Amino acid sequence: xxxxxxxxxxxxxxxxxxxxxxxxxxxxxxxxxxxxxxxxxxxxxxxxxxxxxxxxxxxxxxxxxxxxxxxxxxxxxxxxxxxxxxxxxxxxxxxxxxxxxxxxxxxxxxxxxxxx
Amino acid sequence: xxxxxxxxxxxxxxxxxxxxxxxxxxxxxxxxxxxxxxxxxxxxxxxxxxxxxxxxxxxxxxxxxxxxxxxxxxxxxxxxxxxxxxxxxxxxxxxxxxxxxxxxxxxxxxx
Numbered sequence: 001x002x003x004x005x006x007x008x009x010x011x012x013x014x015x016x017x018x019x020x021x022x023x024x025x026x027x028x029x030x031x032x033x034x035x036x037x038x039x040x041x042x043x044x045x046x047x048x049x050x051x052x053x054x055x056x057x058x059x060x061x062x063x064x065x066x067x068x069x070x071x072x073x074x075x076x077x078x079x080x081x082x083x084x085x086x087x088x089x090x091x092x093x094x095x096x097x098x099x100x101x102x103x104x105x106x107x108x109x110x111x112x113x114x115x116x
Numbered sequence: 117x118x119x120x121x122x123x124x125x126x127x128x129x130x131x132x133x134x135x136x137x138x139x140x141x142x143x144x145x146x147x148x149x150x151x152x153x154x155x156x157x158x159x160x161x162x163x164x165x166x167x168x169x170x171x172x173x174x175x176x177x178x179x180x181x182x183x184x185x186x187x188x189x190x191x192x193x194x195x196x197x198x199x200x201x202x203x204x205x206x207x208x209x210x211x212x213x214x215x216x217x218x219x220x221x222x223x224x225x226x227x
Contacts, residue, residue: 004158032214044159044207044218051214089158093214102214103149103172106158 002027006090006107013080013114021075021110023064023090031092033057033066033073034104038087047075047088080114087111118142120219122208128225129198137193137222141210148191149216150183151207159207165191198226 007022025031035047035057048057053068062077073090090107121140129135141148147166151159152175161175167188176183180199185191195202203226209216 036218043220044209046215046217049215091158102147102211102216103161103164103175104151104159104209104216105161108156108158 002031002092002094002105004090004092004105004107006088007110008108009087009110009112011110011112013112015082015114015116016079017114019075019077019080019084019112021088021090021112023073023075023107025071025073025090025092027071027092027094029094031094033064034091034093035062035064035073035075036089036091036106038089038109040086044089080112082114082116085112085114120208120210120217122206122219122222124222125220126223126225128227131198131200131226133198134194134196135198135224137195137206137224139191139193139208139210139219141189141191141208142217143189145210145212145217146188147211147216148185149209149211150191150193151209152177153205153207153221155204162193162206195224198224200226202226 032051034049036044037047048059050057050066056065087109089109091104093102150162153159163183164172165185180196182194205221207221208219
């Protein structure tokens with residue numbers, strides 16, 4: 001079945017440091033890929049998405065590129081801020097699985113703490 | 117417009133009690149999903165509705181879990197005879213196409 005493996009946390013960075021959170025996936029069909037973010041005390045929010053190979057999703061300075069050859073969708077940001085402290089989830093939706101539901105399969109999440 | 121809302125936000129139940137969790141999706145969203153998020157884990161799919169039809173319930177962990185969406189809008193997730201392992205945050209999401217919008221969740225604690 002479909003699965004998502006992402007870098008274990010927690011990750012602690014100083015403000016303005018470079019961020020990479022690794023994410024790899026297995027899927028039976030042709031998935032769309034997502035990064036969701038969960039800020040403290042808040043619900044899951046879509047951060048960015050990519051729907052086909054070589055697409056780059058970007059938002060709020062975060063980027064991730066859909067790499068089919070390496071089945072990866074790593075999240076990057078050039079300069080993190082304290083306000084980026086949150087839990088980040090990589091996820092996929094496999095429209096080719098036959099289920100028809102576009103359900104999301106999530107990784108376990110990576111907690112990021114940014115210190116001033 | 118308003119986002120997805122869920123109620124109650126917190127629920128404490130004694131083992132063996134029945135609980136009902138409510139989800140109000142974004143108006144006009146045809147698709148509705150329920151997920152279960154255990155502490156320190158990513159959300160896991162429970163069930164999916166398209167309008168009032170429950171098209172996928174493959175993620176429901178046991179026959180104690182039941183979901184409905186009778187008029188194709190509000191949905192209720194019911195858990196009968198709650199067990200400690202049911203303690204989790206229950207998330208509802210509604211969507212158009214493949215982009216899902218999540219509610220704040222209901223944190224269920226079974227004591």
